[in-house]
Amino acid sequence: MFKDITLGQYYQTDSLLHRLDPRVKLVGTLVYIISLFVVDSFTGYILAGIFLVCMIRLSNVPVGFIVRGMRAILILLLITMSFNLFLTPGEVIFRAGFLKITKQGLSFAVKMAIRLSLLVIGSSLMTLTTTPNQLTDAIESLLGPMKRFRVPVHEIAMMMSIALRFIPILMEETDKIMKAQIARGADFESKNLIKKMKSLVPLLVPLFISAFRRANDLAMAMEARCYRGGAGRTKMKPLVYQGRDQAAYFVLVAFFAVCVVLRLAPIPF
Amino acid sequence: MIKISKLVHDYIQRDEEGNPSGTVRAIDDVSLDVKPGQFIAILGHNGSGKSTLAKHLNALLFPTEGAVWVNGLDTRDRDLLWDVRQTAGMVFQNPDNQIIGQVVEEDVGFGPENMGVPTEEIWKRVEESLKAVSMYDYRKKSPNRLSGGQKQRVCIAGVIAMHPRCIVMDEPTAMLDPSGRADVIRAALDLNRNEGITVILITHYMEEAIQADHIFVMDKGKVTMQGSPREVFSRVEEMQALHLDVPQVTLLAHRLRQSGLAIPEGILTKEELAEALRRCRQ
Numbered sequence: 115m116f117k118d119i120t121l122g123q124y125y126q127t128d129s130l131l132h133r134l135d136p137r138v139k140l141v142g143t144l145v146y147i148i149s150l151f152v153v154d155s156f157t158g159y160i161l162a163g164i165f166l167v168c169m170i171r172l173s174n175v176p177v178g179f180i181v182r183g184m185r186a187i188l189i190l191l192l193i194t195m196s197f198n199l200f201l202t203p204g205e206v207i208f209r210a211g212f213l214k215i216t217k218q219g220l221s222f223a224v225k226m227a228i229r230l231s232l233l234v235i236g237s238s239l240m241t242l243t244t245t246p247n248q249l250t251d252a253i254e255s256l257l258g259p260m261k262r263f264r265v266p267v268h269e270i271a272m273m274m275s276i277a278l279r280f281i282p283i284l285m286e287e288t289d290k291i292m293k294a295q296i297a298r299g300a301d302f303e304s305k306n307l308i309k310k311m312k313s314l315v316p317l318l319v320p321l322f323i324s325a326f327r328r329a330n331d332l333a334m335a336m337e338a339r340c341y342r343g344g345a346g347r348t349k350m351k352p353l354v355y356q357g358r359d360q361a362a363y364f365v366l367v368a369f370f371a372v373c374v375v376l377r378l379a380p381i382p383f
Numbered sequence: 384m385i386k387i388s389k390l391v392h393d394y395i396q397r398d399e400e401g402n403p404s405g406t407v408r409a410i411d412d413v414s415l416d417v418k419p420g421q422f423i424a425i426l427g428h429n430g431s432g433k434s435t436l437a438k439h440l441n442a443l444l445f446p447t448e449g450a451v452w453v454n455g456l457d458t459r460d461r462d463l464l465w466d467v468r469q470t471a472g473m474v475f476q477n478p479d480n481q482i483i484g485q486v487v488e489e490d491v492g493f494g495p496e497n498m499g500v501p502t503e504e505i506w507k508r509v510e511e512s513l514k515a516v517s518m519y520d521y522r523k524k525s526p527n528r529l530s531g532g533q534k535q536r537v538c539i540a541g542v543i544a545m546h547p548r549c550i551v552m553d554e555p556t557a558m559l560d561p562s563g564r565a566d567v568i569r570a571a572l573d574l575n576r577n578e579g580i581t582v583i584l585i586t587h588y589m590e591e592a593i594q595a596d597h598i599f600v601m602d603k604g605k606v607t608m609q610g611s612p613r614e615v616f617s618r619v620e621e622m623q624a625l626h627l628d629v630p631q632v633t634l635l636a637h638r639l640r641q642s643g644l645a646i647p648e649g650i651l652t653k654e655e656l657a658e659a660l661r662r663c664r665q
Contacts, residue, residue, distance in 0.1 A: 247485050248387030257621050279485050282527045338473040339541065340465050340493040350492035350505045358554045 268344025532563020
């Protein structure tokens with residue numbers, strides 16, 4: 115059952131967004147998130163919303179698929195909204211008992227909800243169109259200049275990709291150990307929190323031992339295949355910018371410029 | 384291809400504080416010679432030192448005493464370390480713990496990437512290697528979705544992509560089901576016969592050793608028996624004394640011979656036994 119878990123839920127299809135260089139998508143997502151905090155007017159949010167809708171259309175990922183992913187943050191969204199709604203001081207427009215809603219609070223809450231939704235959809239669009247592997251490659255390439263400051267960029271990227279590779283394996287192993295312990299009478303169903311914590315011990319100890327053993331084996335296998343760090347290594351799939359990637363960077367800069375202008379220009383709404 | 388001379392390997396035992404408290408001799412004065420293109424099987428029960436021996440061929444371990452030469456390269460010379468590892472590839476027991484890539488083709492490309500092979504050449508090698516183990520159709524798949532035998536064949540492809548002269552397989556079939564086991568052994572045999580790669584297969588499945596050109600039997604760190612499969616398996620009692628089985632057919636032939644039938648020693652296949660029985664009747 116764990117075999118189907120993919121981190122970041124990559125949606126396999128062919129589209130312009132899927133074909134873009136992962137570095138563009140990573141930088142793009144960062145710029146988009148920053149721009150959501152740069153704009154603070156509804157005009158700005160409408161612009162950001164339109165930009166996102168265009169991206170979704172370009173990605174060929176069904177809208178329903180993206181909306182379903184939103185369900186996970188619904189509670190977070192409601193809590194943030196209600197905090198902003200009830201706790202912002204200002205001009206009172208509605209009062210019920212000790213709860214009061216202010217004009218400023220209402221505006222804050224709505225803005226916050228829009229901002230959060232756009233943020234989550236925007237970043238999930240990146241993970242939907244980029245495989246974890248491409249993402250690690252992009253991180254390695256973008257952090258490349260940090261090597262000069264003795265940051266082990268290649269090692270970090272290698273660790274990330276190995277971690278991703280082993281997530282499904284360890285999940286499956288957890289499942290197996292759990293069944294083995296249940297067969298020996300372990301109780302994982304208890305509602306009692308302390309009991310629940312205690313029942314994790316016979317699960318985690320074998321899991322850690324096995325993880326260490328696997329790490330040891332893997333290190334040996336990597337050495338046997340001549341792995342000696344990033345120096346002198348070639349890439350099977352090197353990242354090369356294409357024309358469309360340059361165009362995408364241009365669109366990104368334009369979008370960000372408009373956001374900055376919107377922030378600076380006196381827009382009442 | 385491989386020359387081992389008076390090899391000794393001691394593992395250092397450590398107590399709880401990590402101080403050396405003694406040594407265990409895993410390999411004790413082993414000398415052997417493997418010619419290019421041979422298919423060698425090394426047999427032995429658990430703790431006989433066969434895995435330790437395998438790791439010496441890939442310079443994952445270094446001799447305590449004696450020496451190992453792989454294609455003329457001395458494994459004690461640290462400057463030759465990567466050349467040795469490239470010449471003698473290694474396939475381990477658990478396929479899950481040796482696949483690094485998240486896609487089959489990327490895993491096969493891992494070795495060439497480490498060696499600094501140019502990108503186009505990597506793609507060429509990946510294609511060739513995957514075709515050599517009949518896994519080319521699965522190149523875009525995630526290794527997690529393959530069966531054990533398929534994973535192990537991907538591991539073999541990963542080694543072939545480095546263009547080694549010799550492949551050392553350390554119990555590659557121990558965790559596989561019978562059909563996966565047959566696929567892996569077939570892939571190893573094909574490489575040996577078609578590409579002329581020297582194969583050293585470490586196993587405790589006797590059926591897999593029948594196909595070998597030469598068998599070494601290890602016990603307590605020493606090579607106790609060696610010879611062609613027929614020679615080795617005809618010594619049924621000696622094998623059993625080492626807690627090793629002989630192939631079932633050989634055992635049956637041996638028992639029939641003991642009970643008085645005129646059957647020659649060293650029968651390895653069902654066909655041979657049938658033939659021998661037919662002769663008995665005449």
